[in-house]
Amino acid sequence: MNAAAKLGTYVLGLAVIFGGALGVGSAVGEVAPAPAEESHGAAHSTEAAAVAPEDTPGGLQVSENGYTLTPLTSTIRPGEPTDFQFKVTGPGGGPVTDYQVQHDKKLHFIVVSRDLTTFQHVHPAEAGGVWTIKLTLPEPGAYRAFADFAPTGADGLTLGTDVLVAGDYAPKALPPVGRTSTVDGYTVTLDGDLIPGQSSKLTLKVSKDGKPVTDLQPYLGAYGHLVALRAGDLAYLHVHPDGAPGDGKTAAGPEITFYAEVPSGGDYRLFLDFQHAGTVRTADFTAQAAPAPAGTPAPTSATTHGEH
Incomplete structure (x- = not known):
């Protein structure tokens, strides 16, 4: 199987069976580029579909209540410090720049491997609506990034997006239950x-x-x-x-x-x-x-x- 076919199979596996049940992966390639900006009409359609049911836990959606988390960094290599950038857009389509301070920060950024064996809780800096953080992801594979924030005048949200790191991926077993x-x-x-x-x-x-x-x-x-x-x-x-x-x-x-x-x-x-x-x-x-x-x-x- 060529590299492109492996990547397609890998990403499909993520969508169906989630992190803990992932099979042993192979070369996943570079992270896909950030999606293009939506048209005005498409944005309204996305917002209508992204209103989560009340019992939906946070972090499962990239968009909710008109707010969208968009990664701007397309390539991450294992073990290499990367200036990872992203933005949060609001219901009008523009970048959100006004946030409530929660736990001394405007936004908390959590990155975990899909097999839940690595964890980072970091605090990026914002300028002009773009957030930047020096991020080092130690191994190839799939990660989940969460932005935890509350726009001024709105309820708190946790939005999530997948981040892929190029290389051969062998997911680890979930650590055993312990106290x-x-x-x-x-x-x-x-x-x-x-x-x-x-x-x-x-x-x-x-x-x-x-x-x-x-x-x-x-x-x-x-x-x-x-x-x-x-x-x-x-x-x-x-x-x-x-x-x-x-x-x-x-x-x-x-x-x-x-x-x-x-x-x-x-x-x-x-x-x-x-x-x-x-x-x-x-x-x-x-x-x-x-x-x-x-x-x-x-x-x-x-x-x-x-x-x-």
């Missing part, structure tokens, strides 16, 4: 269970060299940020931190508590960013939500968009 993660000498333990259709309390406890860490440092206005992604389709899920630094009741560790809302049973990946001794680190877990009990009502719009 302990280690990173740079820190140990983070997870307490709590994901329950479909309702808010689930998750408590993460940070220790170092066997001693609880009680002097976590605020990072983006919180002692920790948690991103939850559903294995398979990489739905970006709603997570609320409990408390905030300086509120007079939230301790600076060792425990960080969140409330996560998952819409279905199955496997999820959890990524916790926390800061200590001036460095931000990421602990990761695979968690499993039990199937929703028979007769459980469908999740409401409270499960729609990620808030880390």
